[in-house]
Amino acid sequence: MVIDAARGGSLNSNSVFQGDYVSLLRNISKTALNPASNIIELLENTLRVMGDSLGTNLCAIYEASRSDGFRFMCGYKLESSCEADCLIQLVRKHAEDSLQNHKITFTHIEGSKLLYIMPLITDRTLGVIILGFNNEIHTNEMEILASISDILSTTIDRFFLQQQISRQYFSTVKSLVVAIEAKDVYTQGHSQRVSEYSKIIGRHLMLKDEVIKEIEITGLVHDVGKIGVSDQLLTKPNRLTDAEFDSISQHPEIGVKILQPLNVSENVMLGTFLHHKRYDLKGYPLEAGIDKLPLIPAIIGVADSFDAMTSERSYKKAMTKQNAVAELKLFRGTQFHPDIVDIVEELIDSNKL
Numbered sequence: 605m606v607i608d609a610a611r612g613g614s615l616n617s618n619s620v621f622q623g624d625y626v627s628l629l630r631n632i633s634k635t636a637l638n639p640a641s642n643i644i645e646l647l648e649n650t651l652r653v654m655g656d657s658l659g660t661n662l663c664a665i666y667e668a669s670r671s672d673g674f675r676f677m678c679g680y681k682l683e684s685s686c687e688a689d690c691l692i693q694l695v696r697k698h699a700e701d702s703l704q705n706h707k708i709t710f711t712h713i714e715g716s717k718l719l720y721i722m723p724l725i726t727d728r729t730l731g732v733i734i735l736g737f738n739n740e741i742h743t744n745e746m747e748i749l750a751s752i753s754d755i756l757s758t759t760i761d762r763f764f765l766q767q768q769i770s771r772q773y774f775s776t777v778k779s780l781v782v783a784i785e786a787k788d789v790y791t792q793g794h795s796q797r798v799s800e801y802s803k804i805i806g807r808h809l810m811l812k813d814e815v816i817k818e819i820e821i822t823g824l825v826h827d828v829g830k831i832g833v834s835d836q837l838l839t840k841p842n843r844l845t846d847a848e849f850d851s852i853s854q855h856p857e858i859g860v861k862i863l864q865p866l867n868v869s870e871n872v873m874l875g876t877f878l879h880h881k882r883y884d885l886k887g888y889p890l891e892a893g894i895d896k897l898p899l900i901p902a903i904i905g906v907a908d909s910f911d912a913m914t915s916e917r918s919y920k921k922a923m924t925k926q927n928a929v930a931e932l933k934l935f936r937g938t939q940f941h942p943d944i945v946d947i948v949e950e951l952i953d954s955n956k957l
C-alpha cells in the first residue's frame with residue numbers, strides 16, 4: 605500500500621489518535637482474529653474496537669463485488685442503512701481509486717467531516733473500509749490505518765477461504781449421504797425429507813432463521829455416520845441381532861467425527877449426536893451426558909421416525925400420514941417430545957406436512 609515509512613512508537617501530542625498504537629493494533633488483531641462463524645459479527649466487533657480507539661465519527665466496511673459494485677457489510681456509528689448507501693455513493697470514485705492504486709484516499713464531506721477510504725486487498729480485491737474523522741490525520745497515523753487495513757484484509761480473506769473450504773467439505777458430506785442412501789433403494793431421499801419436515805416444524809415453532817438453517821443442515825447430515833456401518837446391516841431386511849444393533853448404534857458418534865472438520869455449529873453436532881436419543885433419555889448413544897433432550901435432536905428424531913413410517917421399506921409398506929401420527933402419539937412423552945408430536949399432528953391436519 606502507498607504509505608510513508610512507519611515512524612513507530614506512541615503518537616505525538618498533536619495526534620488525532622490517542623494512546624499507544626502498538627496496543628491499539630494488538631487489540632484490533634486480537635478481535636479480528638477471534639474464531640467466529642459469522643464474519644459480520646466479527647467485523648462489527650473489530651469496528652467497535654477500532655472506532656472507539658481511533659475516535660472516528662463513523663466506520664463502514666463494503667465488499668467489492670464484480671456484479672453489484674460495493675455492497676455494505678457492516679458499520680459502526682452509522683445512523684441507518686440508508687446512510688451506509690449514501691456514504692458509498694459519495695465516495696465511489698475514491699473507493700475505486702483506492703482499490704486500483706492500493707492506497708488510502710480521503711475526501712471532505714458536509715461540515716468538517718473527513719472520510720478516509722482504505723482498500724481491503726490480499727491477492728484479490730475484497731472491498732474498502734471508510735473511516736470518518738473530524739480532523740486531518742498525520743502521516744505517521746496513516747501508517748496505522750494501513751496496518752489496520754492489512755489486518756482486516758487478512759481477516760476477511762481468511763474467513764471467505766474457510767467458508768469456501770467448508771462449502772466444499774459440506775458438498776462432500778452431502779455426497780456421502782447420497783452414496784449411503786443409494787445402497788438401499790428404500791432409503792433414497794430420506795435425509796432430504798427429514799430436513800424438509802424438520803424445517804417445517806421449526807418454522808411452525810417460529811424459531812429464528814439461523815436455528816432453522818441449523819435444523820436444515822442437521823436433517824441433511826444426521827445419518828452421515830452410516831458410512832461407517834457395513835452395507836449388509838444397513839440393508840438387512842430381517843430383525844437385527846443385539847451385536848448388529850450395537851454396531852448400527854455407533855452411527856451418530858461416527859457422524860460427529862465426520863462433521864468435526866466442517867466447523868459446523870454446536871447445535872448441528874448435537875443434533876447429529878442425539879438424533880436417536882429419546883425424550884425420556886433412553887435410546888442411544890447410551891452415555892450422552894445430558895439431562896434433557898435439546899430441541900433440535902427432538903425435532904430431527906420425530907421427523908426421522910415420521911419419514912421412516914411413511915416410506916416403503918424392504919420389510920414393510922408405507923404407512924399413511926394419519927397412521928404415522930397415531931403411532932407417534934403412542935410414544936408421545938416417552939420416545940418423542942410431546943410438543944413436537946402435537947405440532948406434527950396439527951401440520952398434518954392442516955395439510956402443511
Ligand SMILES: [Fe+2]
Nearest residue numbers: 826827879880
Ligand atoms: Fe440415524
